Amino acid sequence: MVLETPAKIEAQPLTERECPVPEPQGGKIRIRVDACGLCHTDLHTVEGDLALPRLPVIPGHQVVGRVDALGTEAVGFREGDRAGVPWLYRTCGRCLFCLKGRENLCERAEFTGLHADGGYADYIVVPHDFAYPLPEGFSDSAAAPLLCAGIIGYRALRISEVRSGERLGLYGFGGSAHIAIQIARHWGCEIYVFTRSQEHRALARVLGASWTGSAEEEPPAALDSAIIFAPAGNLVPHALRVLGRGGTIALAGIYMSPIPELEYRWIYHEKAIRSVANSTRQDARELLDLAREIPIRTEVETFPLSQANEALLRLKQSRIRGAAVLTMTG
Numbered sequence: 001m002v003l004e005t006p007a008k009i010e011a012q013p014l015t016e017r018e019c020p021v022p023e024p025q026g027g028k029i030r031i032r033v034d035a036c037g038l039c040h041t042d043l044h045t046v047e048g049d050l051a052l053p054r055l056p057v058i059p060g061h062q063v064v065g066r067v068d069a070l071g072t073e074a075v076g077f078r079e080g081d082r083a084g085v086p087w088l089y090r091t092c093g094r095c096l097f098c099l100k101g102r103e104n105l106c107e108r109a110e111f112t113g114l115h116a117d118g119g120y121a122d123y124i125v126v127p128h129d130f131a132y133p134l135p136e137g138f139s140d141s142a143a144a145p146l147l148c149a150g151i152i153g154y155r156a157l158r159i160s161e162v163r164s165g166e167r168l169g170l171y172g173f174g175g176s177a178h179i180a181i182q183i184a185r186h187w188g189c190e191i192y193v194f195t196r197s198q199e200h201r202a203l204a205r206v207l208g209a210s211w212t213g214s215a216e217e218e219p220p221a222a223l224d225s226a227i228i229f230a231p232a233g234n235l236v237p238h239a240l241r242v243l244g245r246g247g248t249i250a251l252a253g254i255y256m257s258p259i260p261e262l263e264y265r266w267i268y269h270e271k272a273i274r275s276v277a278n279s280t281r282q283d284a285r286e287l288l289d290l291a292r293e294i295p296i297r298t299e300v301e302t303f304p305l306s307q308a309n310e311a312l313l314r315l316k317q318s319r320i321r322g323a324a325v326l327t328m329t330g
């Protein structure tokens, strides 16, 4: 499913195309795709909210499949191995950020489904050292949301500086939040979930939220940390209003509508607002380990690849329970 010209998802900008099967050169491996998760970033790609470095491009960066060919310098995988591909496609390994262990900020980073063709396809080619073995016990479609929703949710938890036993607010309850809540519960945190969707509130309570409500409501106690998953800048003042002294708000999206003007007293008492930008390979490995250890249970709704437009539309309308995943046939 190829994007040639960005447009609102209602106009169905992705089109089905026959493309040549890509060849893995050098250190790359080729994966025959079985499942690919959908992410809000895909929506921002398809609708042109993000600057697009190349067109046409195949979106999709939560890719699960089997290795079916290896370049001459590829190591770490054998034909038939299950492998996952996340958003981080390649980093330079030489810039200051790469050298400081902050490769998520690499100035020459490339991303799957943006700089390189992604997983809305039967095959994908990826550098061997940016693909991951996946934990047993997860079907292909259940594993897919771990690869962005899971990894970004995990990084957002760390950026939010929430500690064991503290109170954490989650704004928006889609694919990423439904995984992050399971990690935070594992850490013994108390979770308040703010979302308009009654269905999302019900899922949040099943997964251990002790309170659910709307962003305008007052939770039972002040938050130590919050994560805003919804791409809505108007949520920032709401979160600041119920955030305690010294608290941190993590903004988990790659895109957000404008944040309204803030009064200084709202951020006084050393409150912090931090964005979450991409993730490192270390984040991916830690999240996949946690997924096996907890174990994380993903809720997925699956759609055939040919219905990528319809599935993204449902994602935009918050009409997905848990995470949406495309499955390949044949």
Ligand SMILES: [Zn+2]
Binding pocket: 091, 092, 093, 094, 095, 096, 097, 098, 103, 106, 107, 108, 109
């Ligand atoms: Zn770099």
Ligand SMILES: [Zn+2]
Binding pocket: 039, 040, 041, 042, 061, 087, 148, 149
């Ligand atoms: Zn993503």
